[in-house]
Amino acid sequence: MKNSRIINLQDYRTLGSRVFTGRDRGIEVRLASKIDFLEKESDEITIQIPDDIGSINPSFLEEFLLNVVVKLQAEMFFKKFRFQNNGRYKITNDLQEAVERILREETALVH
Amino acid sequence: MILRCFNIATIWSISDFANIANIIIAGVSLLLAAYIFIYQRGKDKIEKVESQQKDNDAKLETLNLQEQNIRLQWFKELIVQPHLNEINYFYIALHSIENKFSNGTNSDDLKIEVSEFVKGEGAKLRKSFGDILRSVTPELHSDIKSNFDTLIDSIVNKIFDSGLNLKDGPTFEREIGSLISYSHNDLISKIYNYKGI
Numbered sequence: 001m002k003n004s005r006i007i008n009l010q011d012y013r014t015l016g017s018r019v020f021t022g023r024d025r026g027i028e029v030r031l032a033s034k035i036d037f038l039e040k041e042s043d044e045i046t047i048q049i050p051d052d053i054g055s056i057n058p059s060f061l062e063e064f065l066l067n068v069v070v071k072l073q074a075e076m077f078f079k080k081f082r083f084q085n086n087g088r089y090k091i092t093n094d095l096q097e098a099v100e101r102i103l104r105e106e107t108a109l110v111h
Numbered sequence: 112m113i114l115r116c117f118n119i120a121t122i123w124s125i126s127d128f129a130n131i132a133n134i135i136i137a138g139v140s141l142l143l144a145a146y147i148f149i150y151q152r153g154k155d156k157i158e159k160v161e162s163q164q165k166d167n168d169a170k171l172e173t174l175n176l177q178e179q180n181i182r183l184q185w186f187k188e189l190i191v192q193p194h195l196n197e198i199n200y201f202y203i204a205l206h207s208i209e210n211k212f213s214n215g216t217n218s219d220d221l222k223i224e225v226s227e228f229v230k231g232e233g234a235k236l237r238k239s240f241g242d243i244l245r246s247v248t249p250e251l252h253s254d255i256k257s258n259f260d261t262l263i264d265s266i267v268n269k270i271f272d273s274g275l276n277l278k279d280g281p282t283f284e285r286e287i288g289s290l291i292s293y294s295h296n297d298l299i300s301k302i303y304n305y306k307g308i
Contacts, residue, residue, distance in 0.1 A: 018271040021264035054219070054271040055226045058234070059260040089223050097234045104242060 004044040007033045009053070018054040026063025036067045044080060051087035061098035069102045183307035190247060191302060194240040201236045202295045205229060205266070206288065212277040226267045233263045254301050262294040 009020065012029040020029070030036070038045055049056065069077050077099065083091050208225050215221040237259065244252035269275060269286045277283045 019267055021267055023260065054222055055230070055267045057230065057260075057264055057267055059264055088219060093227065093234075094230060097230070097237075101237070104245075 002043040003041070004046065005038045005042040006046045006048060007035060007038065008048040008050075009056075010048070010050045013050065018052060019057065020053070020060045020064075021055070021057040023059050023063045026060040026066075029060075030064045030066070033064075035064070039068045039071070039080070042080075044082065046082045046084055048084045049087065049089070049091060053087055053089050055089060056091055056094055058094050058098040058101060061094060062101050065098060066102055069099050070106050074099050074103060179307040183305075186247065186305065186307060190240075190243055194243075197236060197239050198298065201232055202291055204232045205262075205291045208266075209277075209280070209283045209288065212283060213280065215278075217276070217278055222270050226270050229263055229266050229270075233259055248305065251301060251305055255298060258294055258297050258301070262290060265290050 009029075012032055013020075014025075020026075035045070065077075068081070072080060083095065085091050208229065211221065211225050211228075237256070241252060241256055241259070244255060266287055269290075270277070272286075275282060275286055277287070
């Protein structure tokens with residue numbers, strides 16, 4: 001049986017805000033949600049996005065997902081992480097952009 | 112004994128003392144000349160080394176300046192000029208969202224559509240212009256990335272700020288238009304101030 005965990009972004013939402021933006025906020029939510037630790041302990045992680053969210057910007061996602069993407073790389077990351085997204089906003093493009101940015105930064109640092 | 116002393120004193124005449132003084136003066140002069148000679152020779156050596164060092168520094172500075180000029184020339188020709196249209200298009204596209212708001216209903220769908228458009232334009236410019244900068248000048252890349260991220264984040268925040276009526280032209284200009292212009296000016300300033308180092 002798979003050991004799965006849930007991170008509900010509702011828990012880390014700024015009161016009244018409909019967006020997740022900014023690198024600083026990304027770092028805060030990464031630390032508060034303990035996503036790096038949960039990734040080590042779990043086979044599957046579901047990230048729940050509140051239905052009324054309007055945008056989760058790549059700048060936020062880049063910092064929020066930094067360590068897990070660097071560790072897992074794109075293919076494994078998309079296998080292990082599920083994004084539950086029932087509202088009008090769809091995270092796909094922003095997620096793709098953030099993962100690409102993280103991996104490009106990492107490649108630049110390695111070389 | 113006293114008489115003997117008087118006898119010696121009478122043996123040493125004034126001219127003898129003058130001769131001894133002359134010998135001492137000549138000796139001191141000789142020592143002084145030798146000292147000046149050795150000191151001057153050392154000083155000349157140091158000056159020569161310093162002068163060579165200055166020449167080397169000047170040559171190095173000239174080489175660095177030449178290298179800097181070459182880098183600036185390549186930066187202009189390979190990075191800035193080919194992407195100038197894309198940069199200008201990016202800012203024109205961002206300004207164009209004013210029409211989307213003035214013609215639209217300010218609904219959630221419109222807000223999501225416009226924010227997707229803004230982020231999409233940012234991603235396009237990042238791929239075409241930002242990523243090239245990283246390999247050439249990481250510091251400038253970081254500054255420009257921060258400029259784009261701040262702009263896009265601020266616009267998205269304003270779009271979803273329920274207290275703002277973005278259909279109103281002056282409100283749009285005050286809340287979003289000014290941010291776009293500021294970002295554009297900042298980008299130009301950063302590129303202009305790039306020294307090629």
